Amino acid sequence: MPRSSFREQMLRVREDAIVTAVNRLLAEKGFDLMTVDQVAAEVGIAKASLYKHFPSKEALAAAAMVRVMEQGLQVVDDQAARHDAGVLDRLQAVARWALQMQLAGQMPTLPSQNSSLRSELATHARYMDLLMEISDKLGAWIVEAQRDGHIDASLPAELVLYTLYARACDPVPAVLKSGGRFSDDEVVEWVLQTCFSGLSART
Amino acid sequence: MPRSSFREQMLRVREDAIVTAVNRLLAEKGFDLMTVDQVAAEVGIAKASLYKHFPSKEALAAAAMVRVMEQGLQVVDDQAARHDAGVLDRLQAVARWALQMQLAGQMPTLPSQNSSLRSELATHARYMDLLMEISDKLGAWIVEAQRDGHIDASLPAELVLYTLYARACDPVPAVLKSGGRFSDDEVVEWVLQTCFSGLSART
DNA sequence: GTCTATAGCCAGATAGAC
DNA sequence: GTCTATCTGGCTATAGAC
Numbered sequence: 183m184p185r186s187s188f189r190e191q192m193l194r195v196r197e198d199a200i201v202t203a204v205n206r207l208l209a210e211k212g213f214d215l216m217t218v219d220q221v222a223a224e225v226g227i228a229k230a231s232l233y234k235h236f237p238s239k240e241a242l243a244a245a246a247m248v249r250v251m252e253q254g255l256q257v258v259d260d261q262a263a264r265h266d267a268g269v270l271d272r273l274q275a276v277a278r279w280a281l282q283m284q285l286a287g288q289m290p291t292l293p294s295q296n297s298s299l300r301s302e303l304a305t306h307a308r309y310m311d312l313l314m315e316i317s318d319k320l321g322a323w324i325v326e327a328q329r330d331g332h333i334d335a336s337l338p339a340e341l342v343l344y345t346l347y348a349r350a351c352d353p354v355p356a357v358l359k360s361g362g363r364f365s366d367d368e369v370v371e372w373v374l375q376t377c378f379s380g381l382s383a384r385t
Numbered sequence: 386m387p388r389s390s391f392r393e394q395m396l397r398v399r400e401d402a403i404v405t406a407v408n409r410l411l412a413e414k415g416f417d418l419m420t421v422d423q424v425a426a427e428v429g430i431a432k433a434s435l436y437k438h439f440p441s442k443e444a445l446a447a448a449a450m451v452r453v454m455e456q457g458l459q460v461v462d463d464q465a466a467r468h469d470a471g472v473l474d475r476l477q478a479v480a481r482w483a484l485q486m487q488l489a490g491q492m493p494t495l496p497s498q499n500s501s502l503r504s505e506l507a508t509h510a511r512y513m514d515l516l517m518e519i520s521d522k523l524g525a526w527i528v529e530a531q532r533d534g535h536i537d538a539s540l541p542a543e544l545v546l547y548t549l550y551a552r553a554c555d556p557v558p559a560v561l562k563s564g565g566r567f568s569d570d571e572v573v574e575w576v577l578q579t580c581f582s583g584l585s586a587r588t
Numbered sequence: 589g590t591c592t593a594t595a596g597c598c599a600g601a602t603a604g605a606c
Numbered sequence: 607g608t609c610t611a612t613c614t615g616g617c618t619a620t621a622g623a624c
Contacts, residue, residue: 212498214417228591294556295415341575344557353497354547372544380583431609
């Protein structure tokens with residue numbers, strides 16, 4: 183329908199701006215402290231207009247989570263296409279991306295205790311699909327890394343996966359950065375090093 | 386004043402019950418999702434009575450944090466009194482205590498983004514004193530462990546300290562436990578192992 | 589689909605009797 | 607110090623004009 187494509191494009195651009203604002207605010211303050219008024223103000227539209235695009239605050243957060251997970255899945259697939267790297271390098275590259283996003287203030291956090299948000303996300307098909315696809319792919323790499331002796335095979339693969347996921351909301355990088363004495367890159371590499379050598383097989 | 390001691394004792398018992406309820410609710414839902422009504426209901430008194438003991442919700446949380454840090458300081462001092470253990474064993478024992486408290490639902494969490502709470506805590510003398518005393522003592526052990534080659538000396542001591550503190554709010558143990566396939570002790574030891582071998586000196 | 593204005597709700601905090 | 611009842615403000619969400 184070329185007749186409606188311009189309007190649809192405008193719609194997508196507007197919704198993209200909304201999701202960008204939500205993403206930033208979620209990264210800065212988390213879901214509970216983010217208000218819909220702040221989102222509207224940051225986008226520069228009225229609050230009621232927001233609700234024409236998204237039916238609830240939870241839906242706003244879900245949209246931001248979906249977008250960041252699409253980006254994450256892209257990173258995973260990019261790593262899968264590398265033929266020069268082993269599974270450990272790929273896992274590290276994904277964790278590095280998450281840490282860099284977090285330090286750049288672009289990683290939305292899901293304060294794991296909010297029930298309304300969690301139940302909404304659990305019923306969000308696209309979100310759950312992305313979560314499972316990423317988990318499956320990372321899980322396969324983890325099992326392979328354990329088989330090859332790069333990751334301690336006595337650890338449950340779940341523990342390894344959750345430990346990697348937890349880097350996306352690790353408070354340590356932000357606190358270290360706030361001290362002002364280290365660069366982002368230093369912080370990222372230190373955290374990566376302590377994380378992965380903690381998971382590595384005993385020598 | 387022996388005349389007033391009975392009343393004062395009752396007061397302390399009542400306030401202790403309040404702090405216990407706050408502690409549990411903070412561990413369960415965090416500061417933002419905990420309501421003062423819930424605290425009052427759990428203690429079995431009216432909300433207005435709470436405000437006779439503590440002037441604000443933030444003060445309630447601060448009291449709970451002070452108590453848990455007094456317990457933590459006690460653990461640190463107990464470890465300092467052990468003559469059979471090296472610094473690494475002592476650091477591990479403290480981290481183990483924090484993880485066990487968390488899995489038992491008794492470790493209050495401070496969702497690091499709330500500004501009203503953080504500013505109140507920053508002006509809370511007893512809280513800051515405890516934080517500094519614990520940090521000083523753990524910091525000394527960390528430096529010693531680095532000098533002795535038990536912890537990677539190329540890592541900033543700050544990073545090591547924050548990494549240990551972060552175990553108290555690590556989401557990994559709770560998620561692993563919720564799967565139901567592992568015991569608390571297994572989870573604690575796995576997390577400790579990955580944490581400390583990540584910090585250990587390269588061999 | 590955008591806005592202004594407001595409904596409805598809930599949580600933190602307080603008044604005032606006892 | 608405890609209670610019941612209430613105030614106050616901020617938040618999500620919606621009504622209704624344009």
